[in-house]
Amino acid sequence: xxxxxxxxxxxxxxxxxxxxxxxxxxxxxxxxxxxxxxxxxxxxxxxxxxxxxxxxxxxxxxxxxxxxxxxxxxxxxxxxxxxxxxxxxxxxxxxxxxxxxxxxxxxxxxxxxxxxxxxxxxxxxxxxxxxxxxxxxxxxxxxxxxxxxxxxxxxxxxxxxxxxxxxxxxxxxxxxxxxxxxxxxxxxxxxxxxxxxxxxxxxxxxxxxxxxxxxxxxxxxxxxxxxxxxxxxxxxxx
Amino acid sequence: xxxxxxxxxxxxxxxxxxxxxxxxxxxxxxxxxxxxxxxxxxxxxxxxxxxxxxxxxxxxxxxxxxxxxxxxxxxxxxxxxxxxxxxxxxxxxxxxxxxxxxxxxxxxxxxxxxxxxx
Numbered sequence: 228x229x230x231x232x233x234x235x236x237x238x239x240x241x242x243x244x245x246x247x248x249x250x251x252x253x254x255x256x257x258x259x260x261x262x263x264x265x266x267x268x269x270x271x272x273x274x275x276x277x278x279x280x281x282x283x284x285x286x287x288x289x290x291x292x293x294x295x296x297x298x299x300x301x302x303x304x305x306x307x308x309x310x311x312x313x314x315x316x317x318x319x320x321x322x323x324x325x326x327x328x329x330x331x332x333x334x335x336x337x338x339x340x341x342x343x344x345x346x347x348x349x350x351x352x353x354x355x356x357x358x359x360x361x362x363x364x365x366x367x368x369x370x371x372x373x374x375x376x377x378x379x380x381x382x383x384x385x386x387x388x389x390x391x392x393x394x395x396x397x398x399x400x401x402x403x404x405x406x407x408x409x410x411x412x413x414x415x416x417x418x419x420x421x422x423x424x425x426x427x428x429x430x431x432x433x434x435x436x437x438x439x440x441x442x443x444x445x446x447x448x449x450x451x452x453x454x455x456x457x458x459x460x461x462x463x464x465x
Numbered sequence: 466x467x468x469x470x471x472x473x474x475x476x477x478x479x480x481x482x483x484x485x486x487x488x489x490x491x492x493x494x495x496x497x498x499x500x501x502x503x504x505x506x507x508x509x510x511x512x513x514x515x516x517x518x519x520x521x522x523x524x525x526x527x528x529x530x531x532x533x534x535x536x537x538x539x540x541x542x543x544x545x546x547x548x549x550x551x552x553x554x555x556x557x558x559x560x561x562x563x564x565x566x567x568x569x570x571x572x573x574x575x576x577x578x579x580x581x582x583x
Contacts (some may be wrong), residue, residue: 249535253528272527276534283487283538297532303522304529307492308481309480310519312501319506330575336566344558351550357543368530373492383536384543387556390534395559403560409567411574418566422559425526437506444580445566451499454491 229365240289245296247449252278267397267430272390290383304369308450311367315447322444325413329444332414336421336445337452338460340365345464355465356380362461364388366453367424367446374457396423397430420445469518472511476501 236242238279256274263269312336322329328455353361359380363371368389375385400419409415416438419427424446432439480500481493489496505512537544544551574580 229500237521240502244553249531253531255569272534273564275528275531275577276537279531279535280538285534290536294532300529301532305477305494305504306470307529308492309473309476309497309501310515310522312498312505313512313516313519316502316505316512319502325574325579327577328570328579331573332566332570335546335569336562339565340558340562343561344554347557348547348550348554348572349552351547351553352555353547353550357547357551361551364555365559370492370495372533373494377490377492381536381540383527383533384540386533387537387540387544388528388551392559395556396563400563403563405569407564409568409571411567411571414567414570414574417570418563419564422562429527435552440524448521449494451491454495458490 237429239292242296242299245288245293246299247296248279248282248293249300251295252276252282265433267394267426270386270390270394270397270426272426273394276390281375291340297315304372308367308417311447313452314443318440318444321440328414329417332417332450333421333445336418337365337449337456340422341453341457341460342463345460349464357384358464360384361388362457364392365424365449366423366457367450370450370454371424376462378458380403390426393423393426395413396427400427400430401434413441416441417445420447421449424449466518471514472515473501473518473522476504 252275253271255278256271259274260269260271283290285335341362344364346360348361349360356379359378360375361379363374364387368373368386371385371389372382376382396419400423404415412435416431416435419431420442428439428442429444476497477494480495480497482491484493484496486492505515
């Protein structure tokens, strides 16, 4: 074997290479996102995923081998979900003050997100596994991935659908709600957090602080509700 | 930070154990999150301990989606076959859900007289 081949076989057998690649790709994505004036079109995760997918394709690396290294980053999704308790608890007072609107909007928004996605996909020919992967897509990624697994979906497909959902929400929310002349920042933020999780929440914080705070409440509550709702609604469509 | 991380992991661990033992639909980390909200409300000391680490981790939340997102490479055939169905489902459901959520919030807030303070 040549030196280069020896080095490559070392790198291919250790998690270091793909762990580093994941961080660097995200770094590139985040830099481009900042440079582009934080437009929701230049989502850093989407950029990182495209960069890594191209690198895997160019080096003919199977996803399983990539994941050997990337799993250390992936693992942190669980602890990060637990950490969502911190902003949620900090907002408990705001939640109590608007309890009824929050509960009503949570139920309506969450149910609409799951049911309308399943109805459209089923009408266009999607099968059970695809529907199971799609059902939890409005919940924040770590939760959605867990739900998808439990429902017999494809967790990695769910991750991509979650990502796209967030981007769609972040791109359209402001022009759409302006058009409808909805001016309550709490309502705008909350609905965005419920339907478009963390990416929508990040967008809401850019637009208005109150919208951001209510978006993180919406995201946190919908993480819990989707876990109950997605299996029930999915049963209606199978 | 080690103490905070230990607490966070223990909440997740407890959540996983309870979720599996009781066959709950909630994923372990979500149960851990719910328990953590309760614990943070009861103990300001725990709150002060966990907060900096939690905020640090949440700042980089989107990085954590990358490995699963790259999984798209394994689903190219599905995405090619059902691309239109998925695109319409995602755009349609997300926009409708935002409108339904925002309208519901606004109407119920008006009904019960809950006002924004700004």
